[in-house]
Amino acid sequence: MRWSNSWFLVATLVGCDAFPGEQPSAGVxxxxxxxxxxxLQLVDDAGMPxxxxxxxxxxxxxxxxxxxxxxxxxxxxxLVGRTDYDRTPELADLPxxxxxxQPNLEVLVSLDLDLVxxxxxxxxxxxxxxxxxxxxxxxxxxxxxxxxxxNIIRDLGEISxxxxxxxxxxxxxxxxxxxxxxxxxxLPEPRVAYxxxxxxxxxxxxxxxxxxxxxxxxxxxxxxxxxPLYAPVSMEALLDRDLDLILLSNGLTTPSPLAxxxxxxxxxxxxxxxxxxxxxxxxxxxxxxPGAFDESPR
Amino acid sequence: MKPLASAALLGxxxxxxxxxxxxxxxxxxxxxxxFAALRGEGDLNxxxxxxxxxxxxxxxxxxxGGGLSLAGAVFQALLRNPLAEPYILGISGGAATGAVLALAxxxxxxxxxxxxxxxxxxxxxxxxxxLRVAATADxxxxxxxxxxxxxxxxxxFTACMSFVLSISDARTVRSTVLxxxxxxxxxxxxxxxxxxxxxxxxxxxxxxxxxxxxxxAIGEETAGYxxxxxxxxxxxxxxxxxxxxxxxxxxxxxxxxxxxxVPHGVRLLVGADYRVLLPLSFLAGAAFLTLADIVARTxxxxxxxxxxxxxxxxxxxxxxxxxxxxxxTRLAAGAES
Numbered sequence: 158m159r160w161s162n163s164w165f166l167v168a169t170l171v172g173c174d175a176f177p178g179e180q181p182s183a184g185v186x187x188x189x190x191x192x193x194x195x196x197l198q199l200v201d202d203a204g205m206p207x208x209x210x211x212x213x214x215x216x217x218x219x220x221x222x223x224x225x226x227x228x229x230x231x232x233x234x235x236l237v238g239r240t241d242y243d244r245t246p247e248l249a250d251l252p253x254x255x256x257x258x259q260p261n262l263e264v265l266v267s268l269d270l271d272l273v274x275x276x277x278x279x280x281x282x283x284x285x286x287x288x289x290x291x292x293x294x295x296x297x298x299x300x301x302x303x304x305x306x307x308n309i310i311r312d313l314g315e316i317s318x319x320x321x322x323x324x325x326x327x328x329x330x331x332x333x334x335x336x337x338x339x340x341x342x343x344l345p346e347p348r349v350a351y352x353x354x355x356x357x358x359x360x361x362x363x364x365x366x367x368x369x370x371x372x373x374x375x376x377x378x379x380x381x382x383x384x385p386l387y388a389p390v391s392m393e394a395l396l397d398r399d400l401d402l403i404l405l406s407n408g409l410t411t412p413s414p415l416a417x418x419x420x421x422x423x424x425x426x427x428x429x430x431x432x433x434x435x436x437x438x439x440x441x442x443x444x445x446x447p448g449a450f451d452e453s454p455r
Numbered sequence: 456m457k458p459l460a461s462a463a464l465l466g467x468x469x470x471x472x473x474x475x476x477x478x479x480x481x482x483x484x485x486x487x488x489x490f491a492a493l494r495g496e497g498d499l500n501x502x503x504x505x506x507x508x509x510x511x512x513x514x515x516x517x518x519x520g521g522g523l524s525l526a527g528a529v530f531q532a533l534l535r536n537p538l539a540e541p542y543i544l545g546i547s548g549g550a551a552t553g554a555v556l557a558l559a560x561x562x563x564x565x566x567x568x569x570x571x572x573x574x575x576x577x578x579x580x581x582x583x584x585x586l587r588v589a590a591t592a593d594x595x596x597x598x599x600x601x602x603x604x605x606x607x608x609x610x611x612f613t614a615c616m617s618f619v620l621s622i623s624d625a626r627t628v629r630s631t632v633l634x635x636x637x638x639x640x641x642x643x644x645x646x647x648x649x650x651x652x653x654x655x656x657x658x659x660x661x662x663x664x665x666x667x668x669x670x671x672a673i674g675e676e677t678a679g680y681x682x683x684x685x686x687x688x689x690x691x692x693x694x695x696x697x698x699x700x701x702x703x704x705x706x707x708x709x710x711x712x713x714x715x716x717v718p719h720g721v722r723l724l725v726g727a728d729y730r731v732l733l734p735l736s737f738l739a740g741a742a743f744l745t746l747a748d749i750v751a752r753t754x755x756x757x758x759x760x761x762x763x764x765x766x767x768x769x770x771x772x773x774x775x776x777x778x779x780x781x782x783x784t785r786l787a788a789g790a791e792s
Contacts, residue, residue: 241758253757259640261757266503267482283641290643291503 167338202277203297212318213271219257222300223274225431226310230322238268303369306430326432333435337442340449341375347401349376354409357389366430374442458731465738472745476513481756515642516748517741519703522654524740527714529696532668536598541700542711544605545581548612550704551634553577555616559623574701584608636761637710639748646706653702661695665729710763712770717743
C-alpha cells in the first residue's frame with residue numbers, strides 16, 4: 158500500500174483556476190451585488206467563443222452535471238425541458254428531449270430556447286451542427302474530471318448571473334474535499350477498482366472524477382494506468398491487479414471470480430459528477446476508511 | 456388495375472403520406488400551422504420544425520425508399536427471382552462498410568463525394584462476390600446458393616463495420632445503430648441534395664432499361680434472339696442498381712427488406728411488365744418508407760426506433776413466406792421430373 162498524499166492532490170484539483178477565493182474577478186467581498194457584466198464573453202469546452210448579452214431565460218441541459226449544478230443554484234425555473242435520464246421530481250413535468258446524446262431536435266426547436274448545454278467531445282458532433290443550423294445557441298461542457306465539473310459550475314454561474322451561488326458551491330466543494338483529504342492523509346491506501354457494470358466490466362480510469370475522488374478519499378485506483386477515461390477490462394486483469402476492495406456502481410453485484418475480494422456498493426451521490434462531489438468524496442472515504450470518520454459526523 | 460390509374464393512385468398516396476409525415480412528430484402542430492410554415496409564414500420555430508427538420512426527412516424517405524425498392528425490382532429481374540433484394544444480397548452491407556471506412560479514414564471532410572463513392576465501391580464489391588459464388592457452369596445462377604452467399608457476405612460486412620466502428624476513435628462515424636439498422640434522423644437539405652443527385656438520374660436510367668429487362672425475364676437466350684445485348688444490359692443494370700442502393704445507404708445506413716416487400720406487392724397489383732413495375736415500385740417504396748419513418752419517430756417519441764427494425768418486422772415474415780413458396784414449387788417441380 159502507498160501512503161496517501163491526497164491532501165496535496167486536492168490543491169491541484171481545485172487549483173487556482175477554479176478555487177473561488179483566489180480569483181480576483183470572483184472575489185466574494187462585494188457580496189450581494191450582481192457581478193456578471195454583460196455582454197459576457199466565454200469560450201466553451203469545445204473551444205467555441207460565446208457572447209452572452211443577458212442571462213439565458215429558457216435553457217435545456219443535456220449534461221447531468223450541468224443540470225445538477227443549475228438546480229443547486231436554484232435556477233430550476235430557467236430549465237424548460239429535460240432528458241429521459243433526469244429523474245429529479247423538480248423536472249418531472251417538463252417535456253423530454255430524449256437522450257442527452259442525439260436529442261430530439263424537433264422538441265428542442267419547439268421549446269424556443271436561449272441556450273442548450275451539450276456534451277463537448279466528438280461523441281455527438283452531428284447535434285452541434287444541427288443546432289447551429291437551426292439557430293439555437295449551444296454551450297459545450299466537458300464533465301470528465303473534478304476540475305471539469307468545477308469549471309461547469311463556475312461557467313454556468315457566470316452565464317446565468319448567479320456567480321455568488323456558484324462561488325459558494327465551489328467553496329463548499331473544495332472545503333469538503335480538503336477536509337476528507339486531511340482525515341485520510343496519514344492512512345495507508347487500499348488498492349481499489351470502480352466497476353461500472355458490463356461484461357467484461359468497465360472500470361473508471363485516469364481523468365475521470367471517480368479516479369480523482371478515489372485519490373482524495375485515500376485509495377489507489379489500480380487502473381490509473383488505463384484509459385483514457387472509462388474502459389472495459391478482462392476478469393484476468395482484475396484478478397491480477399491484487400485488489401483490496403471493489404467499489405461497485407449502484408445495482409451491481411461482485412462478479413463471481415472476484416468473490417474473495419471485499420466489495421462495497423457506491424451511494425447515489427457518486428453517480429453524477431456535480432455539486433455533490435464533496436459529499437461523494439466523503440461517502441467513498443467512509444467506505445474505504447471507516448475508522449477515519451468515527452469521531453465527528455458532518 | 457390499369458397501369459395509369461395505379462400510378463395516379465400511388466402518386467397521390469406519396470403526396471398524402473408526405474403531408475402526413477410533416478404533420479406528425481414529437482411536437483404537436485395543427486394542420487393550419489404546418490401549412491402556414493410551408494408558405495413561410497407563422498412562428499419561426501414551427502417553420503424550423505416543418506421546413507428544416509420534417510420536410511428534408513420526408514423527402515429523404517421518398518428518395519431512399521423509392522431507390523431501394525427500384526433497386527430491388529431490378530435485382531429481381533436480373534436474377535429472375537422474387538427473393539433478390541439489396542439487403543439480402545449483402546449489397547447494402549457492402550455499401551455501409553464502404554461508407555463507414557471512408558468516414559473513419561476522414562476522407563469525407565475534404566471530399567464531399569467520397570462518402571457515396573466509397574459506398575458504391577463497397578456495394579460493387581459485394582455484388583461481384585455474391586455473383587461469383589453463386590455462378591453455375593452454364594452462366595446461370597443457383598438461387599439457393601445466391602441467397603446463402605448474400606447472407607454470408609452480408610454477415611461478413613457487418614463484422615467489418617463493427618470492427619471499424621470499434622477501433623475508430625473518431626465518433627464522427629455517428630452511431631453504430633445508424634449503420635446497422637438505418638435512420639433518417641440525420642437528414643438535412645444538404646444530404647437530401649446529394650442523394651437526389653445520385654438517385655434521380657440512376658432511377659431514370661434504370662426505368663429506361665425496362666424493355667430489355669422484360670426480355671430478360673423470358674430467358675437470356677430468347678432475349679438474345681430478340682435483339683437485346685444481354686451481357687451489356689445485365690452489367691449496366693447491376694452497376695446502376697448498386698449505385699442506387701449505395702446512395703441511399705451512404706445517407707441513411709442499412710435499411711432492409713424495402714426492395715423485397717414493395718416490388719412484390721406492386722407485382723401483385725399490376726403484373727410483371729417492368730415498364731410499369733419499375734416506376735410504380737419507386738412510388739410505392741417511397742410511400743412505404745415514409746410511412747415506416749412516421750412510425751419510427753412517433754411510436755416511442757421523443758426517442759426513435761431504428762427504421763430498419765420496422766422494415767424488418769414487416770419484411771421478414773413476408774420473406775419467409777416467399778421463401779417457403781419458392782422452394783416449395785421448386786421441390787414440387789423436382790419431384791415431377
